[in-house]
Amino acid sequence: MSVRGRAAIVGVGTTEQGELPGRSADEVAVEAISLALADAGLGKDDLDGLITCRAGLGVGGVDTGVGELLGIHPRYSATLQYGTCNFSLHLAVMAILAGLADTIAIAYGATQRSEKINFGVPHSVDLASTAGFVHIAGPAGLALQRHKYLYGTTDEQFGNIAVAQRQWAQLNPLAIFQKPLSMAEYLEQPYLVEPLRRADVTMISDGGAALIVTSADRAAEFPKPAAHVRGIAETTALDGGRTPENLMRPWIANVARDLYASSGMGPQDVDALYIQDPTAVWVLQMLEYYGFCPVGEGGRFLAEGHTYPGGRLPLNTNGGQLSESYMWGWLHLCEAVRQLRGECGPRQIPDVEVAMYCSTMTFAKGAASIISTSR
Amino acid sequence: MTQPRLLPDVKNPLAAPFWAGLREHRLVVQRCPACGTKRYPAAPLCTACLTPGGEWVDVAPEGELWSYVVYRRALSPAFADDVPYPIGLVEVDDARLQILSRIDAPPDSISIGARMRARFTPVTETVTLLSWAPAEESAAAHD
Numbered sequence: 001m002s003v004r005g006r007a008a009i010v011g012v013g014t015t016e017q018g019e020l021p022g023r024s025a026d027e028v029a030v031e032a033i034s035l036a037l038a039d040a041g042l043g044k045d046d047l048d049g050l051i052t053c054r055a056g057l058g059v060g061g062v063d064t065g066v067g068e069l070l071g072i073h074p075r076y077s078a079t080l081q082y083g084t085c086n087f088s089l090h091l092a093v094m095a096i097l098a099g100l101a102d103t104i105a106i107a108y109g110a111t112q113r114s115e116k117i118n119f120g121v122p123h124s125v126d127l128a129s130t131a132g133f134v135h136i137a138g139p140a141g142l143a144l145q146r147h148k149y150l151y152g153t154t155d156e157q158f159g160n161i162a163v164a165q166r167q168w169a170q171l172n173p174l175a176i177f178q179k180p181l182s183m184a185e186y187l188e189q190p191y192l193v194e195p196l197r198r199a200d201v202t203m204i205s206d207g208g209a210a211l212i213v214t215s216a217d218r219a220a221e222f223p224k225p226a227a228h229v230r231g232i233a234e235t236t237a238l239d240g241g242r243t244p245e246n247l248m249r250p251w252i253a254n255v256a257r258d259l260y261a262s263s264g265m266g267p268q269d270v271d272a273l274y275i276q277d278p279t280a281v282w283v284l285q286m287l288e289y290y291g292f293c294p295v296g297e298g299g300r301f302l303a304e305g306h307t308y309p310g311g312r313l314p315l316n317t318n319g320g321q322l323s324e325s326y327m328w329g330w331l332h333l334c335e336a337v338r339q340l341r342g343e344c345g346p347r348q349i350p351d352v353e354v355a356m357y358c359s360t361m362t363f364a365k366g367a368a369s370i371i372s373t374s375r
Numbered sequence: 376m377t378q379p380r381l382l383p384d385v386k387n388p389l390a391a392p393f394w395a396g397l398r399e400h401r402l403v404v405q406r407c408p409a410c411g412t413k414r415y416p417a418a419p420l421c422t423a424c425l426t427p428g429g430e431w432v433d434v435a436p437e438g439e440l441w442s443y444v445v446y447r448r449a450l451s452p453a454f455a456d457d458v459p460y461p462i463g464l465v466e467v468d469d470a471r472l473q474i475l476s477r478i479d480a481p482p483d484s485i486s487i488g489a490r491m492r493a494r495f496t497p498v499t500e501t502v503t504l505l506s507w508a509p510a511e512e513s514a515a516a517h518d
Contacts, residue, residue: 120450125383128475132454133462141444149487194445244441244466244473
């Protein structure tokens with residue numbers, strides 16, 4: 001089944017990113033919703049749906065709290081335990097198709113930087129954490145080391161992810177990390193968790209993001225050009241944690257298969273690509289599994305420069321979590337919508353019609369969406 | 376190895392036999408009484424056939440290094456005195472179980488695919504930890 005022609009994104013809101021001391025995650029989420037509503041020319045009472053997202057490892061983000069602060073009583077509301085925005089968008093599309101709601105705000109707010117959340121605290125004390133295996137850089141580093149071993153991927157090839165995203169970020173006023181990063185400077189950075197450097201791992205930041213999703217039939221009523229949802233797909237690997245191969249996350253290929261089947265599109269149709277990047281390893285893996293290059297060829301593909309400004313596959317044109325801000329992937333979809341509208345100033349991709357956003361929830365789930373200027 | 380400040384709860388009923396095994400320098404994991412599937416880490420039921428419980432059985436504490444990382448900076452303050460330290464994922468020969476722990480070897484000497492053998496190190500009266508070492512070196516030191 002295809003969702004093509006059924007739903008569209010008609011509003012985008014992003015708050016200031018960085019440090020927002022003294023503010024709660026719910027408050028920031030409400031600010032983002034308010035900005036998205038204004039962008040769509042709507043008032044809050046026009047919403048009949050609200051889908052919120054837990055505030056990372058911080059406090060807040062539950063629909064009952066955000067909805068109360070927003071002062072609305074929509075027909076439908078829900079909270080997702082995990083971010084990346086793809087899952088939230090998909091739930092909104094499902095709610096619209098089911099007739100549960102027609103104008104839905106999906107939102108995320110986090111103040112993990114101001115809350116001084118320590119991402120190095122293990123979830124439980126087992127043999128691995130006792131040995132010092134903490135932080136997402138651990139499993140991501142294992143996957144990259146294995147990729148290097150199997151395919152000969154080099155530090156310099158891999159470094160093109162962080163370096164290219166920094167170049168994009170320098171064209172994005174919202175981005176937190178604007179300082180130039182050359183390949184030489186990247187390679188001079190000491191390892192954080194070898195083979196990962198600091199530049200390969202997400203920053204921690206505060207901020208909010210929200211989008212307004214509605215039925216495609218109404219999309220023309222809004223002031224800004226709509227971003228139509230052309231295809232969605234998800235998969236899980238809930239049982240996969242007990243074999244080493246799961247670190248390579250080969251099941252991501254199943255999302256690609258289903259997304260391309262449901263949308264009737266393929267990687268050759270994508271004008272702008274967004275990949276959620278808690279570490280750059282995720283970008284390497286998803287470039288391969290979504291068919292932008294063969295599995296194992298990610299390093300060589302990156303070294304050819306396609307993902308830089310001016311390249312043929314603009315990737316994470318917002319700077320991503322490595323350079324723009326850590327919004328659990330939410331800003332990637334906001335940027336995709338703005339690119340389709342032509343709002344991106346010096347980093348605007350010419351003639352962009354189709355954008356794709358791929359994300360994962362650690363080693364357990366994958367999701368992707370294709371959005372387009374045309375229905 | 377520097378004595379870790381992060382210690383497991385060895386009395387937690389679910390995993391207590393695992394930690395008791397390490398104290399005796401044995402690697403023990405659960406085996407499903409119904410379908411025989413071995414599992415690590417401990418779980419209250421067999422994730423293959425959902426039969427509750429499990430018998431604790433010995434597995435040979437050796438296998439192949441699947442991948443490794445080297446923590447060059449302490450991402451948790453508990454390990455500030457330990458950096459740099461390598462962590463490896465070893466695929467244990469028996470049942471392809473994956474066991475992640477510290478590697479007792481200089482980072483430069485580690486290579487994927489190497490044969491690894493467990494080393495058991497008491498760190499308190501009740502806690503013994505397992506780390507991995509290249510098989511030849513470990514054999515010379517302990518067997």
